Amino acid sequence: MEIPFNDIKQKFQGCGLKTTPQRTAIYDALLRSTTHPTAEELFAEVAPQFPMMSLNTVYYTLGALRTSGLIHEVNIGHTRARFDANLSPHHHLICLGCQSIVDVIDPRLNRLTSPAGIPKDFEITSYQVAFRGLCGSCRRHTGRSINHSSPGLHPTTVKGGLHGKSS
Amino acid sequence: MEIPFNDIKQKFQGCGLKTTPQRTAIYDALLRSTTHPTAEELFAEVAPQFPMMSLNTVYYTLGALRTSGLIHEVNIGHTRARFDANLSPHHHLICLGCQSIVDVIDPRLNRLTSPAGIPKDFEITSYQVAFRGLCGSCRRHTGRSINHSSPGLHPTTVKGGLHGKSS
DNA sequence: TTGTTAAATAGTAATTATTCCTAAACAGGA
DNA sequence: TCCTGTTTAGGAATAATTACTATTTAACAA
16 A cells, blocks of 8 residues: 555545544555456456455445545446546546556647537536557557457548647 | 438448348438437337347347447446447547436547556557536436435546646 | 349347445444 | 534336337348
8 A cells, every 4th residue: 555544534634534544555555556447447556455245235335426526436347347546637548459548648639629509508527538459468468359249430531640730 | 210221222222231120210210310229218119129139139239239340338337337339539528417428529639648557568549539518407306415326436636617628 | 134142130048347225333422 | 522414325116218129121133
């Protein structure tokens, strides 16, 4: 545990959440993780410390943390929810082969202008860029053929990689 | 039906897909739709014409169309898949209140540069920006409080709306 | 036009992720 | 320490999607 227990306790108190061992362990695991784990993955990570713990508790806890704004839910495929305790502005790089997610931290992406042509009364509170493609490992293993059951969105045509400074 | 039947038939043939009445109706409904419907919504739309049709057929058809690249799967929440037959580059504006999705077409968004700090061997093939917030109707009805079971991602801090031309 | 055949359809059952419900345990404040 | 409302754990329920399978049918060839 690199994250001081008292920091976590304070965050929980600040949100009116009780500090239980299970909750602390789940949140701590999520803070230390960089893989945007699913509820099940977090359960597997934490369960050894709490042989009695139920997956239900993980769902309940993630729901509480999400409602409190301590974590975010990241939806990549539609099949399962993934979670992220990193609240600082960042975007995601998703491998269509292995479904892995890597954080993208590039300040330039945080300065997008409000898009044209949207309803005037729509209030944008956040935005996020999802980059999709194949990681090195998947490109080597599959010879670039994308083998997965998932979407494979191609919303924008990227010719030979992203290009051009905007404006 | 604004979309000529023969156009659809040709697209199907080009992908090696058989042209069945059900498939044609499903694809046509998706082409005409602007709401990124779920499988169930498409089923409801098409079912009147085919009283015998099963929801299964909709799933099978959407899977086939997706595999052929004729449609995209759009994942907003994790609870259900949504589909889009609009293959031209565009992004999405998502209302956290009513879960509605509006297309965002702004050429500036299609010229993002490759992000910094990603693995060198990762090959990006596409990217998509998801803007989130509250539509006018939801802002009026809920007084800005977001009432939904869904995420509420806040990956980037947008102070008073998106701002600043990039670079 | 008529067979032939592989793909598509419809129906049912199974699976998976998640939520609901409830009693017992427990954290935090009085 | 005691109370009270939150949290936990367990089992059951739900919702979306997939799997299985027999029947039907589009597309191609004779």
